[in-house]
Amino acid sequence: MTLTASPRPALAGGFAGLALLALFIGTALSALWLETAGSGFAAFSAVTFAILRFTLWQAGLSTLLSLGFALPVALALARQRRFAGRQMLIRLMAIPLGLPVLIGALGLLGIWGRHGLVNQGLAALGLEQPISIYGLPGILLAHVFFNMPLATRLLLAGLERIPAEYWRMAASLGMGRLAVLRLVEWPAMSRLIPGIAGLIFMLCATSFTLVLVLGGGPGATTLEVAIYQALRFDFDPPLAVSLAGLQLLVTGLLLLIFSLWPAPEEAGLTDQRPIRRFDGEGLAVRLADYLVLLIALIFVAAPLVDIAAAGLKADLGRLLADAAVHRAIATSLAVALPAGCLSVMLGFAFIEARMALQASRSGGRGARALIWLIDAASSLVLLVPAVVLATGWFLLLRRLGEVSAFAAPVVVVINAMMALPFAMRVLQPAMEVHHQRNDRLALSLGLSGFSRLRRLDWPALRRPFFMALSFAMALSLGDLGAVALFGADQLTTLPWLIFARLGSYRSTDADGLALLLGLLCLVFTLLGTAGKQKEEPS
Structure with missing residues (x-):
């Protein structure tokens, strides 16, 4: 049984959604293939292999650093369950997951950049040589900022699923910290680490905006950025197609390898379970854990605070009166709303x-x-990156002479695809619970079709739907990858305008626009979660 009386409408919707994705992706990949028909693939040079090597190298280092930082933070949060502010810190760890990447990069520049707080402090100590955030160090720092909180929450969810009896038994046996780590905590985390490492590695290997902003030159370029540069600056379609093919091959092989491990889940993460960690009650242990948590708090919160502070220093009145800003906001909303709706509709189907x-x-x-095909749809964001799709459609539309006319619909569909995994993650638990609780009731009352949707389904599922819609719209608002190739006077979104202002050394304007973008994303997130705590089970 499904949410409908007959499975046929549900199956038809699923087939239609898969057909739409297959058509859109197939068209982009076909355009890439057709582009090589006349000129052939560009020969891979030593530079290409250097780019591939750097892509995998930075992803591997980012994964190790993110997990290496997340492990002590997750262990400290799991041990210290009763300190004031714990729940707030856990929620803070979720902010980088939904923060537009470009805003996070600006926040990191404000802390670690040439004129950032860290270099100002070093200069005050008499150190004249500033730390450079550009290149590999900046990419690693940014990836850890975004992925350490993700790894922490996933590891913490695994630790909190350990039965309370294990901790009482460990205390009764007088087990020390190392014994608890080896016999209790590590078995729970070791099952999750391969899946978490694979997820972070894929996210870093397909990173675009962070590398574009912080890469610092040809020596710190990933495949996605090289594709963008080949079209945007060199206009070398054969090279772009060859790089896109290499990107698809690499991501496909990586996904195949990482699919051997189960995907980590965050379900069950809670602060309410009656668990007492006897191993976390000593003074020395508490001080060590609080120090780790303080470092994590500063690392995550400092760029967020800098974003707000730098944005408030900008001339917001002038920016809000700027016609270019008005157009960018309107374009961003005009792209985000249909992208969010399409993402939620596909997820529902x-x-x-x-x-x-x-x-x-x-x-x-x-x-x-x-x-399997439906489950694979949630991995499309990793298998077929936005830049590869945008490249295929850009080349196709260029052949037809209609790049500007159809750029906006293409960006809408790409953003919807990129948000689809997140929309499904919000919708699926709520829909499954609703299905289990109410299908028999609907059959007994003879409710089906629109009548069931109006009387039974929509009242119970509207909050998850609005939450998924708000998250999908926020992700689309902050996207730069899809619009990077199409960005022009006819399609200037707020992230593209921020990037353009950065490129013209108007960093103060970029800070103010970043604050406006962050506030827009925050508004959509708050609207999507409004009243969540008051919601009664259906």
Whole structure:
């Protein structure tokens, strides 16, 4: 049984969604292939292999550093369950996950940049040589800023799923910290670490905006940035196509390897379970844990505070009166709203189809294959990066002479695809619970179709739907990857305007615009979660 009386509408919706994605992605990949028909693939040079090597190297280092930082933070949060502000710190760890990447990069520049707080402090101590955030160090720092909180929350979720009896038994046996780590904590974390490492590695290997802003030259360029440069600056389509093919090959192989490990889940992360950690009650242990948590707090919060402070120093009145800013905000909203709606609609269709297939008693290989395809849709953001899709569509539209006319719809669909995994993650638990609780009631009352949707489904699911929509819109608002190739006078979004102001050395304007973008994303997030605590179970 599914949310509809008959599984056919659910299956039809799932097929239609998969067909749309297949058509959109297939068209982009076909355009890439057709571009090589006349000129052939560009030969890979030593520079290309150096770019590939740097892409994998920085992703590996970023993964190690993110996990190395997240492990002690997660262990400290798991041990210290009763200090004031713990829940606030856990929520703070979620902010970088939804923060537009460009805003985070500006915040890191404000702390670690040439004129940032760290270099100002070093100069006050008499050190004249400033720390440079550009190049590999800046890329690693930015990736740790965004991915350490993600790894911390996933590891903490695993630690909090350990039964309370384990801690009482460990205390009764007089186990020390090392014994607890080896026999209790490590088994819970070791099952999660490969999946977390794979996820972070893929996110770093397909990173675009951070490398574009902080890369610092040809020596610190990833495949995605090289694709963008090949089209935007050199206009070398054969090279761009070759790099895009290499990117698809690399991401496909990496996803195949990482699929051998189960994906980590954050479900169950809570602060309310009655667990007492006896190993975290000593004074020395508490001081050490609080020091780790203080370092993590400063590392995550300092760029966020700098974003707000630098934005307030800008001439916001002048920016708000600027017609270019008005157009950029209007364009961003005009792209974000349909992208968010499309992402939620696709997520709803896929989840309904998946539940219908799982409930089918005659599910065979075809049903399992369709379930696999639906699950694979959530990995599209990693398998086919936005820059690769944008490259294919840019080359196709250039052949047709309609780049500017169709740029906005292409960016909308790409942003919807990029937000689809997040929308599905919000919708799926709520829809599955609603399905389990109310399907029999709907059948007994004879509710189906629009009547069921109006009377039973929508009242229970509107909050998850609005939450998924708000998150998808916030992600689309902060996107730079899809619009990077199409950005022009006809399609200037707020992130593209920020990037343009940075490129013209108007950093104060960029700070003010970053604050406006952050506030817009925050507004959508708050609207999507408004009243969540008051929501009653359906």
